[in-house]
Amino acid sequence: MxxxxxxxxxxxxxxxxxxxxxxxxxxxxxxxxxxxxAATLTVAQALSAQDGRNATVTGYVIGQxxxxxxxxxxxxxxxxxxxxxxxxxxxxxxxxLYVQVTTAYRSSFGLLTNxxxxxxxxxxxxxxxxYFSHGGLKNPTAMSLGGTAPSPTASxxxxxxxxxxxxxSTYYANAMGKTGSALRxxxxxxxxxxxxxxxxxxxxxxxxxxxxxxxxxxxxxxxxGRSQSKTSNGGGVDDWNREHVWAKSHGDFGTATGPGTDVHxxxxxxxxxxSLRGNKDFDTGxxxxxxxxxxYTDADSFEPRxxxxxxxxxxxxxxxxxxxxxxxxxNLEMNNSVSNGTAPYLGRQSVLLQWHAQDPPDxxxxxxxxxxxxxxxxxxxxFVDHPEWAGAIWG
Numbered sequence: 057m058x059x060x061x062x063x064x065x066x067x068x069x070x071x072x073x074x075x076x077x078x079x080x081x082x083x084x085x086x087x088x089x090x091x092x093x094a095a096t097l098t099v100a101q102a103l104s105a106q107d108g109r110n111a112t113v114t115g116y117v118i119g120q121x122x123x124x125x126x127x128x129x130x131x132x133x134x135x136x137x138x139x140x141x142x143x144x145x146x147x148x149x150x151x152x153l154y155v156q157v158t159t160a161y162r163s164s165f166g167l168l169t170n171x172x173x174x175x176x177x178x179x180x181x182x183x184x185x186x187y188f189s190h191g192g193l194k195n196p197t198a199m200s201l202g203g204t205a206p207s208p209t210a211s212x213x214x215x216x217x218x219x220x221x222x223x224x225s226t227y228y229a230n231a232m233g234k235t236g237s238a239l240r241x242x243x244x245x246x247x248x249x250x251x252x253x254x255x256x257x258x259x260x261x262x263x264x265x266x267x268x269x270x271x272x273x274x275x276x277x278x279x280x281g282r283s284q285s286k287t288s289n290g291g292g293v294d295d296w297n298r299e300h301v302w303a304k305s306h307g308d309f310g311t312a313t314g315p316g317t318d319v320h321x322x323x324x325x326x327x328x329x330x331s332l333r334g335n336k337d338f339d340t341g342x343x344x345x346x347x348x349x350x351x352y353t354d355a356d357s358f359e360p361r362x363x364x365x366x367x368x369x370x371x372x373x374x375x376x377x378x379x380x381x382x383x384x385x386x387n388l389e390m391n392n393s394v395s396n397g398t399a400p401y402l403g404r405q406s407v408l409l410q411w412h413a414q415d416p417p418d419x420x421x422x423x424x425x426x427x428x429x430x431x432x433x434x435x436x437x438x439f440v441d442h443p444e445w446a447g448a449i450w451g
Contacts, residue, residue: 096112096113096114096179097111097112097113097114098113098114098115098142099113099115099140099141099142099151099152099153100142100151101113102153102184102191102193103151103153103191103415104413104414104416105184105416106184106185106186106191106192106416106417106418106419107184107185107416108183108184108185109183109184110181110182110183110184110197111181111182111184111193112179112180112181112198113140113153113155113179113180113181113184113193114177114178114179115140115141115142115153115177115178116140116141116142116143116144116146116175116176116177116178117138117139117140117167117173117174117175117176117177117178118138118139118140118141118144118146118152118174119132119138119139119167119174120132120133120134120137120138120139120167120168121137121138121139121149121152121154121187121188121190122188123188123281123282123283124149124188124189124190124276124281124363125149125190125280125281125349125350125361125363126149126281127139127149127152129174130171132167132168132171133168134166134167134168135157135162135163135165135166135167135168135169136156136157136162136166137154137155137156137157137187137188138154138155138157138165138166138167138173138178139152139153139154139155140152140153140155140178140180141153144175144177148350148362149190149350149361149362149363150350150361150362150363150365150415151362152191153191153192153193154187154188154190154191154192154193155180155182155187155192155193155196156182156187156192156193156194156195156196157196157199158195158196161196161199164199165178165199176201177201177202178199178200178201178202179198179199179200179201179202180193180196180198180199180200181196181197181198181199182194182195182196182197182198183195185418185419186418186419186420188270189268189269189276189281189363189418189419189420190363190418191363191415191418221441221442223436223441227246227436228246228438228441228442230242230245230246231243231246231438231445234448235448235449236448236449239445239448239449240377240449243377243438243445244377244378244380246435246438247374247377247378247435247436247437247438248378248383248435249434249435250318250433250434250435251432251433251434252313252314252317252433253313253317253319253432253433254313254317255298255311255312255313255316255317257317258298258317258319258322259289259298261319261322261428261431261432262275262298262319262322262323262324263275263286264427264431264432265319265424265427265428265432266278266323266324266424267286268283269419269420269423270283271283273285273286274286275296275324276324276420277296277323277324277325277326277329278299278301278323278324278325278360278364278367279299279325279326279329279330279333279345279348279351279360279361279364280325280326280329280347280348280349280351281348281349281350281361281363281364282326284296284324289324290327291327292327293327293328294326294327294328295326295327296324296325296326296327297324297325297327297330298322298323298324298325299322299323299324299325299330299333300316300321300322301321301322301323301368301371301372302315302321302371302372302375302388302402303334303335303336303402304316304335305335305397305398306335306388306396306397306398306399306400306401306402307379307385307386307388307398307399307400308386308398308400309385309386314383314384314385315375315378315379315385315386315388318375318378318433319428319432319433320371320374320375320378320425320428320433320435320437321371321372321374321375323371326347326348328347329345329347329348329351332345332353332358333353333358336353336356336357336358336394337356337357337358337393337394337395337396337402337403337404338357338358338359338360338368338369338372338402338403338404338407338408338411339356339357339358339359339394339403339404339407340352340357340359340407341354341357341359342354342357342358342359348361349361350362350363356394356395357394357404362414362415363415364415365411365414365415366411366412366413366414366415366416366417366421367415367417367421368408368411369408369409369411369412369415369439369446370412370417370421370437370439370440370443370446371437372390372402372408373390373408373412373439373446373450374437374438374439375388375402376388376389376390377438377449378435386400387400388400388401388402389401389402390402390403390405390408390450391403391404391405392404392405392406405450409446409447409450412439412443412446416443417440417443421440422440425437425440425441
């Protein structure tokens with residue numbers, strides 16, 4: 057429409073055109089506003105979308121993260137990171153998003169400089185990816201005080217599906233497009249081809265696969281989240297040792313080459329916490345584990361901290377697919393029991409599937425999967441690469 061015409065508008069035509077233009081502009085503005093609101097996530101949604109996407113998140117400042125399971129709420133030491141949550145009273149680090157505060161935003165959003173930010177609502181835009189080996193938002197492109205609270209029912213964009221993985225056309229080629237028992241059978245055939253390690257080799261493998269991204273001399277311990285020297289392994293108090301996440305007595309496979317040395321389910325853990333977990337199945341509830349904040353245990357089950365619940369679930373699912381009883385080892389299966397004893401079962405399946413959905417693969421877990429594939433065993437955990445395959449197999 058030529059708005060510069062000096063002639064008088066014809067009655068009706070120009071008015072109609074103007075009205076149409078106003079309607080279109082208004083519609084675009086409303087659509088843009090709606091799109092902006094839809095793109096804003098809760099902290100819970102952001103924690104479930106740790107796949108490198110760009111997103112805007114609104115939450116309340118809780119404190120300064122200093123480790124994967126530690127957030128300080130006073131006596132701040134730096135301006136480089138903040139932890140936010142959906143409620144200002146949140147105390148569980150598993151429900152907090154760690155937000156990197158880069159140089160451009162430190163004078164306004166760093167807690168050392170601005171301790172009064174604690175409890176304030178902020179909105180940040182950046183990349184949803186692990187920070188401090190914890191669900192995070194990095195490289196912010198915008199940060200502001202306040203914000204429109206996102207709808208708790210709004211869903212983030214779906215995670216990549218079975219068409220977008222880097223190994224889909226090669227490693228997983230025979231599994232693509234399958235579901236149920238056909239998918240399970242294909243994945244078993246794929247991942248059973250592996251280099252088998254001795255139990256002594258596992259020490260060196262874990263020093264590589266579980267290396268602290270912030271300190272190459274250390275490993276991150278699974279249940280405590282503690283960063284500890286790679287050389288402090290052994291059997292003494294506060295040493296770290298090799299935890300069989302699928303307890304080796306559940307099938308009596310011990311530490312012989314095979315499931316007993318499969319690094320996909322072996323992790324460095326504090327010696328006493330490893331002993332406390334023992335061969336218990338996984339479930340929720342119990343008493344707090346003093347040496348492992350966020351973990352709980354009772355007579356027959358163990359609950360890991362929130363930041364690794366999904367890791368535990370995916371290790372168990374890997375074992376159930378890798379070991380099907382056709383290569384001299386027991387047929388390992390998940391079930392819904394927490395009293396499996398020495399049977400080749402491990403539970404509780406329903407809870408493990410919930411943990412898998414609650415805590416998606418983060419950067420640390422993805423790196424671990426890649427290192428095992430490239431340097432140690434030559435096979436992959438398919439549920440790290442394709443989380444949706446758990447639902448395709450177990451529903």
